[in-house]
Each structure stands twice: as structure tokens, then as C-alpha cells.
Amino acid sequence: xxxxxxxxxxxxxxxxxxxxxxxxxxxxxxxxxxxxxxxxxxxxxxxxxxxxxxxxxxxxxxxxxxxxxxxxxxxxxxxxxxxxxxxxxxxxxxxxxxxxxxxxxxxxxxxxxxxxxxxxxxxxxxxxxxxxxxxxxxxxxxxxxxxxxxxxxxxxxxxxxxxxxxxxxxxxxxxxxxxxxxxxxxxxxxxxxxxxxxxxxxxxxxxxxxxxxxxxxxxxxxxxxxxxxxxxxxxxxxxxxxxxxxxxxxxxxxxxxxxxxxxxxxxxxxxxxxxxxxxxxxxxxxxxxxxxxxxxx
Numbered sequence: 001x002x003x004x005x006x007x008x009x010x011x012x013x014x015x016x017x018x019x020x021x022x023x024x025x026x027x028x029x030x031x032x033x034x035x036x037x038x039x040x041x042x043x044x045x046x047x048x049x050x051x052x053x054x055x056x057x058x059x060x061x062x063x064x065x066x067x068x069x070x071x072x073x074x075x076x077x078x079x080x081x082x083x084x085x086x087x088x089x090x091x092x093x094x095x096x097x098x099x100x101x102x103x104x105x106x107x108x109x110x111x112x113x114x115x116x117x118x119x120x121x122x123x124x125x126x127x128x129x130x131x132x133x134x135x136x137x138x139x140x141x142x143x144x145x146x147x148x149x150x151x152x153x154x155x156x157x158x159x160x161x162x163x164x165x166x167x168x169x170x171x172x173x174x175x176x177x178x179x180x181x182x183x184x185x186x187x188x189x190x191x192x193x194x195x196x197x198x199x200x201x202x203x204x205x206x207x208x209x210x211x212x213x214x215x216x217x218x219x220x221x222x223x224x225x226x227x228x229x230x231x232x233x234x235x236x237x238x239x240x241x242x243x244x245x246x247x248x249x250x251x252x253x254x255x256x257x258x259x260x261x262x263x264x265x266x267x268x269x270x271x272x273x274x275x276x277x278x279x280x281x282x283x284x285x286x287x288x289x290x291x292x293x294x295x296x297x
Contacts, residue, residue: 006056015039016049021079024061024072026091028128031069053079084120091127092159118164118181123157125187126166130154135171135190135198141183151190152179155200160249167206167245169198176203178245178284205245205283212247213274214238218262220269227270237274248284251291259290
């Protein structure tokens with residue numbers, strides 16, 4: 001067989017190889033039919049793509065004849081360079097076609113600078129754990145405890161607007177908690193199957209949905225019509241359905257005044273939470289501007 005250089009492949013072939021690379025890295029496995037159905041190619045073309053991929057990265061995958069599926073090996077190293085910022089956006093939007101790995105198009109759209117970007121290899125292990133319903137062993141470094149070994153059962157990765165975190169059952173505290181991704185290191189998949197009480201269905205703060213009524217701040221805004229236009233408000237307010245576990249992050253990100261009497265001052269507080277009673281029972285509200293748990297009835 002003649003070794004084919006990546007530069008010798010056409011754009012469509014590179015897309016398919018990038019897709020193989022992406023699936024192996026973030027899902028941990030894929031089948032030939034995954035490739036065939038995604039790109040609507042014949043079985044022979046799919047087989048050829050896998051053979052080309054194996055020429056370049058023979059130690060990246062192994063074929064399980066019983067499951068008829070290719071699995072990532074422990075020696076996996078990505079064939080393509082996956083930009084961390086772009087890949088996190090892809091994962092958040094269920095894009096898994098590998099286009100970012102090979103695109104040379106630069107669009108005139110600028111996003112805000114991010115001060116912290118998680119290690120993509122750690123993200124890949126966590127997404128594999130979530131998709132394949134596995135627990136992980138990690139080293140987590142917190143501000144209060146330093147670096148500590150933990151076993152987590154992750155179920156979701158979240159962008160809270162300022163940084164990324166993973167929502168997981170923590171076997172050390174026996175609770176569902178948020179863990180900042182940049183503080184997670186040495187991620188290893190565990191073979192033992194999670195217990196039922198560790199699964200997403202029992203994360204009540206995650207499953208509970210609450211409706212927030214956001215309105216222009218009654219004291220800080222001189223022309224509320226501008227705020228109504230900014231947020232596409234209808235009847236003078238914006239209604240958002242959010243998970244209880246994420247409400248505090250949203251309120252903090254948008255500097256929503258959560259006081260009962262809209263008493264926070266400053267130009268940064270353009271919105272007021274008009275139905276703060278909806279927050280009762282939600283956790284992680286210490287970061288919500290002006291919110292005091294004891295004052296909610």
C-alpha cells in the first residue's frame with residue numbers, strides 16, 4: 001500500500017479523517033457506519049478512509065470484532081490540531097464534523113478574550129466518561145483544599161459565561177457539585193459502572209427548572225426602552241427558563257440586581273429580577289448580586 005500524505009488528500013477526505021480523529025478523541029469510539037452516514041459515502045470509501053487514518057496514526061485505534069467498532073487506545077495522539085477555544089464551542093453546539101481542524105477560512109468576527117482555557121485532553125476524557133456512562137479519577141485543585149484526588153461521575157460540561165466547569169457527582173462529598181475545568185488534572189476513566197444514585201436523574205438542582213422575570217432596572221436606567229431592545233423583551237420583561245444549578249451563574253454574568261427593592265446602584269446593574277421568590281431552594285446563589293437567602297420567604 002502506498003503511503004498517502006495529508007496534503008495529497010482532497011478537502012472532503014480531510015473532513016472525514018478529521019471526523020474520525022474527533023470522534024476517537026472526544027467520544028472514544030466510532031464505527032464505519034458512523035462515517036458512511038455522516039458524509040453519505042459508500043462502504044468502500046469509508047473503509048479506505050479508516051485505512052488512510054491508520055497509516056498516519058496506527059496506534060490511535062483498535063478494532064473490536066464483536067462490537068464492530070473502532071476504539072481509542074491509550075497511545076492516542078490526535079492527527080489534527082484541535083484548537084481548544086473552537087473545540088469547546090463545537091462541543092457545546094453538538095458539532096462533531098472536524099471542520100475546524102482543517103478550515104483555513106478566517107471570518108471577520110471577534111469574540112471576547114478568554115483568560116482561562118481548559119486542557120483539551122482532560123475535556124476529551126470527561127466527554128468520553130459522560131457519553132459512555134463512566135466515572136473518572138481526577139486530581140482537583142481548589143482554593144480551600146489544594147490538590148486532592150477525587151472520583152467523579154460527570155454528566156454535563158457547562159460554559160457559565162466566565163469559565164467552563166463540569167457538573168458531576170462527587171464521591172468524596174456524596175453530592176452533585178460543579179468543578180472548574182481548568183483545576184482538573186490527571187483524568188482517568190474508571191471501569192466500575194456508576195451507581196443509580198450517582199446518575200443525572202438524581203441531580204435535583206440540575207433537573208429543576210425555574211422561570212426568571214428580568215426587567216429594566218427601575219432606578220438605574222433612565223431610558224428603559226433601550227434595555228427592552230437589548231434583550232428583546234416582550235411586555236416589558238424577559239422570561240428565561242433556567243436550571244436551578246445554573247441560575248446563580250446567569251444572574252452574576254449579567255449583573256442582575258436580585259435585591260427585593262432594586263437597591264443596588266451602578267451602571268452595571270441594568271436588569272432587576274422581578275420575581276426573586278422563584279429562587280427559593282436553589283443552590284449556588286451566593287454569587288447572585290444582592291441576593292440574601294434569609295430574606296426570601
